[in-house]
Structure formats: structure tokens, C-alpha cells
Amino acid sequence: MCGIVAYLGKKEAFPIILKGLKRLEYRGYDSAGIALIDGNDLNVYKCAGKVSNLEAFTEGKNINGHNGIGHTRWATHGPPNDVNAHPHVSMDGSLALIHNGIIENYDALKKELIKQGYVFKSDTDTEVLVNLVEHISKKENVWYGEALRLALFHVVGAYAIVATSKNHPNQMVAARKSSPLVIGIGADGDFYLASDATPIVEYTKQVVYLEDEEIAVLKLGEKLKIYNIADQEKTPYFQQLEVELEALEKGGYEHFMLKEIHEQPRSIHDCFRGRLNAAEGWVSLGGIKDYEQKMIQANRLILIACGTSWHAGLVGEYLIEDLARINVEVEYASEFRYRNPILSENDVVIAISQSGETADTMAALELAKSKGATILGICNVVGSSISRITDAGSYTHAGPEIGVASTKAFTAQVTVLILMALSLAKQKGTIPEASFRNLLAELEAIPEKVKQVLATNDKIEKIAREYKDATNALYLGRGSSFPVALEGALKLKEISYIHAEGYPAAEMKHGPIALIDENMPIFVIATQGNSYEKVVSNIQEVKARKGKVIAIVTEGDIQVREMADHVIEIPETNEYLVPLLATIPFQLLSYHIAVMRNCNVDQPRNLAKSVTVE
Ligand code: F6R
Numbered sequence: 174m175c176g177i178v179a180y181l182g183k184k185e186a187f188p189i190i191l192k193g194l195k196r197l198e199y200r201g202y203d204s205a206g207i208a209l210i211d212g213n214d215l216n217v218y219k220c221a222g223k224v225s226n227l228e229a230f231t232e233g234k235n236i237n238g239h240n241g242i243g244h245t246r247w248a249t250h251g252p253p254n255d256v257n258a259h260p261h262v263s264m265d266g267s268l269a270l271i272h273n274g275i276i277e278n279y280d281a282l283k284k285e286l287i288k289q290g291y292v293f294k295s296d297t298d299t300e301v302l303v304n305l306v307e308h309i310s311k312k313e314n315v316w317y318g319e320a321l322r323l324a325l326f327h328v329v330g331a332y333a334i335v336a337t338s339k340n341h342p343n344q345m346v347a348a349r350k351s352s353p354l355v356i357g358i359g360a361d362g363d364f365y366l367a368s369d370a371t372p373i374v375e376y377t378k379q380v381v382y383l384e385d386e387e388i389a390v391l392k393l394g395e396k397l398k399i400y401n402i403a404d405q406e407k408t409p410y411f412q413q414l415e416v417e418l419e420a421l422e423k424g425g426y427e428h429f430m431l432k433e434i435h436e437q438p439r440s441i442h443d444c445f446r447g448r449l450n451a452a453e454g455w456v457s458l459g460g461i462k463d464y465e466q467k468m469i470q471a472n473r474l475i476l477i478a479c480g481t482s483w484h485a486g487l488v489g490e491y492l493i494e495d496l497a498r499i500n501v502e503v504e505y506a507s508e509f510r511y512r513n514p515i516l517s518e519n520d521v522v523i524a525i526s527q528s529g530e531t532a533d534t535m536a537a538l539e540l541a542k543s544k545g546a547t548i549l550g551i552c553n554v555v556g557s558s559i560s561r562i563t564d565a566g567s568y569t570h571a572g573p574e575i576g577v578a579s580t581k582a583f584t585a586q587v588t589v590l591i592l593m594a595l596s597l598a599k600q601k602g603t604i605p606e607a608s609f610r611n612l613l614a615e616l617e618a619i620p621e622k623v624k625q626v627l628a629t630n631d632k633i634e635k636i637a638r639e640y641k642d643a644t645n646a647l648y649l650g651r652g653s654s655f656p657v658a659l660e661g662a663l664k665l666k667e668i669s670y671i672h673a674e675g676y677p678a679a680e681m682k683h684g685p686i687a688l689i690d691e692n693m694p695i696f697v698i699a700t701q702g703n704s705y706e707k708v709v710s711n712i713q714e715v716k717a718r719k720g721k722v723i724a725i726v727t728e729g730d731i732q733v734r735e736m737a738d739h740v741i742e743i744p745e746t747n748e749y750l751v752p753l754l755a756t757i758p759f760q761l762l763s764y765h766i767a768v769m770r771n772c773n774v775d776q777p778r779n780l781a782k783s784v785t786v787e
Contacts, residue, residue, distance in 0.1 A: 175259075175273035175781075176200035177354065178372050179242040179335045181345045181391050182363025186241030187231075189365070193372025194224045194245045196421060199429075199575050199775065199782040200273075200368060201247025204258035207231075208269035208337065209238030215269055215339040219258035223776075239393075240342055242335045244271040247781040250279070251296025261300040263307035264291055268317055268338045270303040273368055274331035274352040275787075282327060302328070306336060318346040322388050325350075325402055331532065333383075335366055343393040347383065353530050353558055353783075354383040356397060358411075364391045368783075369554065370414050371421050371573060378414040382556050412556060420572045428774045430576035430668070434760045435627060438620040440571040440581040441753065444588040449595075451613035454606070456595045460567040464521070467547055469601050471521040473500040475546075477509050477537045478525040479784070481579040481663060482586060486525050487656035488752045489590030496604055496749070497597035506533040507787070510540050518545035525590075526550070527574055527582035528783040529557020536787075538562060551589050553582050567593070576775045577782050578668050580760045583660060584623075584753050591616060591749065615747040619754070622744040626757045629741055633758055636723060636739050637765035640694045643671055647685055647720075648759070649678040650698035651708055657698055657752045661759030668777045669767040678704075678711040689720040696762075697737075698755045701727040702748040712736050725755050 176197025180186040190207050198205075205227040206219025216238070220230045224245055244259035251257040260269040276282070279298035282305055287293070291304045305327065310320035317338045331351035338344070347354055347366055357365035357373035357380045365373045366389075370380060383389055386402040399407045426432035449456040461468075468474060474493060476486035486503040493501045504514075506524070510533060516522070522541035524534045529552035538548050538559065550559045550566030553574065560566055569585035595612060598604035604612075640646070646665055650658035659675035666673045676685055678697065689695065695715050699708045709732060712722055716736055724737040727745050734740050743754040767774045 175247050175368070176245040177243075177271050177273050177333055177335055177366065177368045179271070179337070179345060179347070179366040180364065181240050181393060182359065183239060183361065184363065186238050187236045189376070190241050190243035191224070191228060193367055194227070194243050196371040197368055198224050198245050199577055201245050201781045202776050203246045203248045203253030204255070205243070205245045206258045206260050207241055207243040208260040208262070209236065209241040210337060210339050210342045211238040212342075213339060215262065215266065217260055217262060217269060219255060219260065221254045221258060240337055240345060242269060242271045242337050242345075249275050250298045257295045257297050259299055261295060261297060261303045263303045265307060267340055268303055268307055268336060270299060270306065270334060270336040272299040272302060273333045274350075276302060276328055276332065277330040278328070302334065303336070316341065318344070318388070318390050321346050321348060322400070322402060322404060325386070333368060345391040347389040347391070349383045349387065350385050351532065351535065351558070356381045356383065356389055356391075358397060362394065364397070370416060374414055374416050374421065375418050380412055380414055381409045382412065382561070415555065416573060421575065428576065428764070430578055430580060430764055430774050433574055433576050433581045434757065434764065436572065437581050437584050437757065438623045438627070440585050441588050441623060442620040443570045443572070444585045445592060445616060448592055449613050449616065451610060451617050454610050454613065456592055456599065456613060458567045458589070458592050458596055461549055461565050461593070464547060464549060464565050465597060465600060468521050469497070469499065469597060471499070472517065472519040473502055475520060475522045475541070476501060476503045476525060477506045477522060477534060479506050479531050479533055481583050481660060482525040482527060484656040484660040484663070485583055485586035485590060487659070488587050488653050489594070491653040492591055492594035492749055493597065496594045497601055498603045499597060499601075504537070506531065506537040510537040514540075516541055516544040516546045518547070520546040521549060522546045523549045523551060524559050524563065525586055526557075526559050527553040527579055527586070529554045529559040530783045531559075532784060532787055535559055535562070551586055553585065575782075577777055577780050578664055578763070578774075584756060587752050588616075612747055612749060615750055619746065619750060622746060622754055623757060625744050626754050629758065630761055633741060633761045634765045636741070637762050637769060640721070640723070641766045641769040643692065643694050645688060645693055646671055646673040647681070647688065647693065647695045648673060648675040649681060649695060649708075649711060650675075651678045651704040652702070653749065653752050654698035654700065654755055657755045657759070658696070660756055661696055661763070664759055664763035665766065667780060668763055668774055669770050669772055670778075671766065678708050681711060682714060686714065686718065689715060689718040691719040691721070694721045694723060696759065697722060697724045698751070699724045699726050699730075699733045700743065700751050700755060701730070701745065702751065709733060709736070725758055
């Protein structure tokens with residue numbers, strides 16, 4: 174939530190920061206702003222709306238400075254207007270600060286500062302923070318970097334902060350707790366700071382991820398210095414970024430979401446590459462290998478996640494329980510963390526998160542850790558907070574996902590969970606060798622089959638045109654296709670703003686059936702498998718009420734074709750792997766409907782890619 178970019182070096186800061194903000198805009202797009210130190214001046218440019226508004230607002234202006242901070246906002250405190258946009262400047266005009274996170278005790282701090290004579294212009298917690306730093310700096314007669322460190326003792330909440338001062342034009346200070354911050358060091362010693370590596374990668378691949386309660390002090394011409402909150406100096410841990418610049422661009426597609434949908438043959442392949450061999454009959458998730466016996470012997474595996482990642486967890490539950498016969502529970506991280514869950518060292522908690530930064534998932538993990546459970550992660554973003562606090566984990570290797578609606582990350586998460594289920598089942602001896610090998614071979618064939626599903630795009634676009642004006646939609650599935658129905662409904666509602674619900678097909682008659690009439694599209698996963706006949710009966714129930722049925726079926730299906738209004742065929746595969754194929758028509762359908770409704774596909778309203786607040 175909110176994107177931070179800053180630059181201190183010998184180049185002009187403004188274009189670097191503006192470009193960086195565009196790359197980070199998926200984190201929030203309510204308002205944007207940049208502050209620059211130019212000689213003895215601190216100049217701030219900010220406005221409501223997207224980064225493009227800021228670009229238009231600054232066009233033709235003579236903007237200079239080698240020391241600058243920028244921000245794209247997802248509003249928490251106060252509406253998204255010009256005044257609440259970051260950066261915020263302290264009352265005496267010397268300091269500017271950007272912030273991602275939430276200062277929970279901002280109201281108490283603000284009242285105290287008002288008593289000291291401070292006057293506030295905005296509704297934000299960030300303006301409280303910048304004035305607190307100024308106040309401490311004056312009261313203790315210390316430079317603003319030291320004042321920031323002291324201020325953090327008074328702050329309750331989450332933050333990634335970058336501050337700059339016109340009194341120290343060659344310096345910059347940053348700090349973090351629970352919100353991410355990466356510092357890149359250019360070959361020429363320039364500093365690039367950002368919420369994630371995407372704005373940095375085109376300048377340098379050498380980065381340091383700031384840890385919780387660390388403060389970075391950047392001075393032009395000097396080496397990066399990092400301190401803990403107790404002011405003890407720490408040795409920076411440098412890492413090499415692996416992401417390539419092309420992965421952050423649209424590559425000829427109209428939207429990132431469409432590009433990411435089409436990347437799935439590759440991203441699924443990258444996810445299992447080197448982790449299985451059907452011919453030799455092995456599967457291995459290196460990252461969690463040492464924890465597999467613990468997982469097999471655990472009381473239960475608890476998968477925690479939010480949104481789409483939670484849906485992937487539900488698929489995982491079906492697979493791990495069925496194949497490896499291990500008790501699995503799937504929990505919303507936000508509920509789990511506040512439920513006082515019963516946990517012990519015999520539980521294994523696995524967080525699933527594309528960003529690796531989701532605040533609720535992080536907090537749930539921290540709780541599980543404090544109760545002695547083993548904590549593992551399935552993350553996409555390398556070096557993310559979750560990947561760093563977990564005991565071990567497996568990356569999904571889907572590459573950067575920029576579209577706010579998750580697509581390729583979901584199929585990669587499901588792929589890791591399939592590998593996990595297979596590996597555990599193999600070691601536990603709960604899967605016959607022939608089935609094991611067959612599943613591995615089928616998984617290896619999935620990328621080609623995904624390509625075949627993508628080739629049905631034109632047909633899906635036609636179906637989209639027919640239902641683009643629907644006001645409600647129902648998605649039905651059974652078994653491991655039930656989470657696919659949930660995910661299909663989420664994709665439709667989040668990017669096209671059509672109300673949609675996902676249900677286990679058999680549950681339809683316990684309530685949702687009342688909604689069905691001739692205007693209601695019902696998307697059903699009716700592929701061959703154990704519950705095929707039952708789903709066929711559910712389709713008949715829908716047709717009896719004149720609902721419109723759009724069914725995803727296995728290639729060559731005849732029975733459903735005769736009943737449904739439309740069918741979308743997917744290639745035959747092992748039933749366990751159907752979620753990897755069946756989800757793709759739903760992604761494309763939502764995409765086309767959203768485009769036809771003129772919705773902002775990559776940046777749906779009110780959403781942000783990385784939810785680092787509760
Ligand atoms: C939906 C979507 C969200 C995320 C959720 C969790 O398309 O993207 O529902 O899945 O916010 O995010 P991560 O996986 O980053 O923890």
C-alpha cells in the first residue's frame with residue numbers, strides 16, 4: 174500500500190522518481206507527489222489522482238535537484254486530495270517526509286504536538302510524523318536523522334519512511350518497520366530507495382533490504398550506513414537482484430493483466446522447473462526439504478493467506494489432504510491473527526502471499542511463531558518480508574506481477590502446492606508409484622495445455638460481450654474446482670465491478686438458487702472427474718430456472734454441451750490439476766468484460782497490489 178521512491182546522487186532526481194512512481198503505481202493510485210532539494214530550497218509538487226496527473230501538473234516546470242523523495246498513495250487517513258498527498262513538510266518548512274504504513278497512535282501524538290504549537294494542514298498520520306521529527310530535532314538540538322530515530326520510540330504502527338531536509342542537501346534518512354524498503358546502490362555510489370525493487374532494477378542490481386527497526390543514513394560520496402533503533406551500527410547485507418527490466422514492462426500487450434495471463438505457460442513451467450522429473454520419478458522442493466518430516470508429523474498444516482492467495486490455499490487443502498493424508502486447515506490471515514488460535518510446536522503454519530508483504534499474513538505468521546509453530550512461506554517476491562521471517566519456504570518464480578488482479582501468481586501458488594502435496598505423499602507412502610508418475614507427467618504437460626486454453630481467447634471474448642452488462646453472476650464448482658469458482662467470482666468483481674459470488678455447486682440450492690432468473694449468468698466448472706454427474710444435475714437445476722449457463726468442460730464433452738448456453742473446452746488432465754486450466758478462461762472472461770465496461774483493468778478502483786495495512 175503506497176509506493177515510495179527516492180534518489181540521492183549526482184543525476185537529476187525528478188525523472189528517476191517520476192518513472193519509479195509509475196512502476197510502483199500498482200501499490201496505490203489515489204494521489205502522488207515529489208519533493209526535491211534544490212540549493213537551499215525544498216520544493217514540493219503533489220496532486221490528487223494518478224502519477225499521470227502529477228506528470229501533467231509538473232510539465233513545463235523547471236524542476237531541479239539531486240536529492241528527492243516521491244510517493245504514490247493508497248489513502249488511509251483522510252480522503253485522496255492534493256493536501257493529503259505525500260510528501261508532507263514539517264511546519265518550519267525544512268523537512269519533507271514520505272511514509273507507507275499506518276501510525277496507530279497518530280491522534281495522541283497530534284494532540285501533543287498541537288499543544289506545542291504545531292498547526293496541521295492535512296488529515297494524515299504522516300504530517301504528524303514529520304512534525305514530530307522536527308519537534309524532537311529542535312527540542313533535543315540534534316540533526317533530523319537522530320530526531321527520526323528518537324521519534325520512532327514514540328510511534329506505534331507500521332512504517333517505511335524516507336525523509337530529507339533542505340538543511341542537509343547531501344543526505345537522506347530512511348527507516349522501516351513492517352512495511353518494505355529496498356535501497357539500491359549504483360556503480361557510481363548513487364542511492365535509489367523504493368518500496369520494492371521495480372523502480373531500482375534499471376539502475377542497479379545491488380540492493381540492501383532494510384530490516385525492521387533499522388535506520389539507513391545516506392550521505393553522498395559515502396558508504397551506506399545502517400543502524401538499529403538503539404543506534405548501534407550494523408553491517409549492510411548486499412544482495413543481487415535477479416529480476417530483468419523486460420519483466421516490468423507490458424511487452425506489447427494492452428494491459429499488464431493480459432500480459433500476465435498469457436505468461437502462464439512460462440510461469441507455471443518456471444515454477445516446477447528443476448523441481449520434478451517425471452521420467453526419473455522424483456519431485457523436490459529444495460527450500461522446504463528439511464521441514465518435510467516435520468510437516469508429515471505435524472498435528473496439522475495451517476495455510477494462511479488473503480484474497481486470491483487464500484483461494485490457492487483452498488486448492489492446496491484438497492490436494493494435500495487427499496494425496497498426503499495430512500490434516501490441513503486454511504485460514505484467512507486477518508481472522509486467524511485475532512482469534513487466539515490454539516497452536517503448538519507441533520503445528521506447521523504456511524503463509525501464501527504473492528507480494529510477501531501482506532500485513533495480516535505477516536502478523537498471523539508472527540503470532541504463530543510466538544506460539545512455537547514452524548512457519549513456512551510460499552511467496553512470489555524474492556526477499557519480501559514474509560520470505561525473510563519464515564523458517565523456510567518455496568518461491569513461486571512467477572516473475573513480477575504488476576496488474577493488481579492476481580493471475581499468474583495464483584497458478585504458480587497452486588503449482589507449488591501440487592508439488593508440496595506430491596512430495597509429502599511420496600515420502601509418506603500414501604500415493605501409488607504409478608499415480609505419482611502419472612501426476613508428474615501430467616504436470617509437465619500443463620504449460621502446453623495452458624497454451625491451448627489461451628487459444629480459446631476469441632471465443633471467450635464473444636461470451637464476454639454477451640454478459641458484459643450483467644449485474645450479478647454466480648460461479649459454481651465442486652472439489653478443488655470450488656476455489657476456482659471463488660477465484661473466478663473475485664476476478665470478475667474486482668476488475669469489472671459486477672457483483673459475483675462463488676459457491677460449491679451443491680450449496681446453490683441452499684440459498685443462491687433464489688437469485689437465478691433469465692438474466693443471471695452462471696459459470697460452472699463441469700470437467701470430467703468424480704463429481705461430474707453431480708455438477709450436471711446442478712446445471713439442470715439452473716436451466717430449470719432459466720439461468721444462463723456458461724460451462725467449462727473437458728474437451729469432447731457432449732452431455733453438458735447439450736444443456737449449457739455456452740461451453741469453453743479445456744484439455745483433459747488429471748483431476749488434481751484441473752484448477753490450473755479451469756481458472757484461465759475465468760481470468761480472460763473478467764479481463765474482456767472489464768475492458769468492455771471501460772474499467773481500469775490494471776488498477777481497479779479502491780484496490781492496491783500490496784496490502785501492507787490491516
Ligand atoms: C486479488 C488479489 C488479492 C491478493 C491479496 C493477497 O486479485 O490480488 O486478493 O491476492 O491481497 O495478496 P498477497 O498474495 O500479496 O498476500
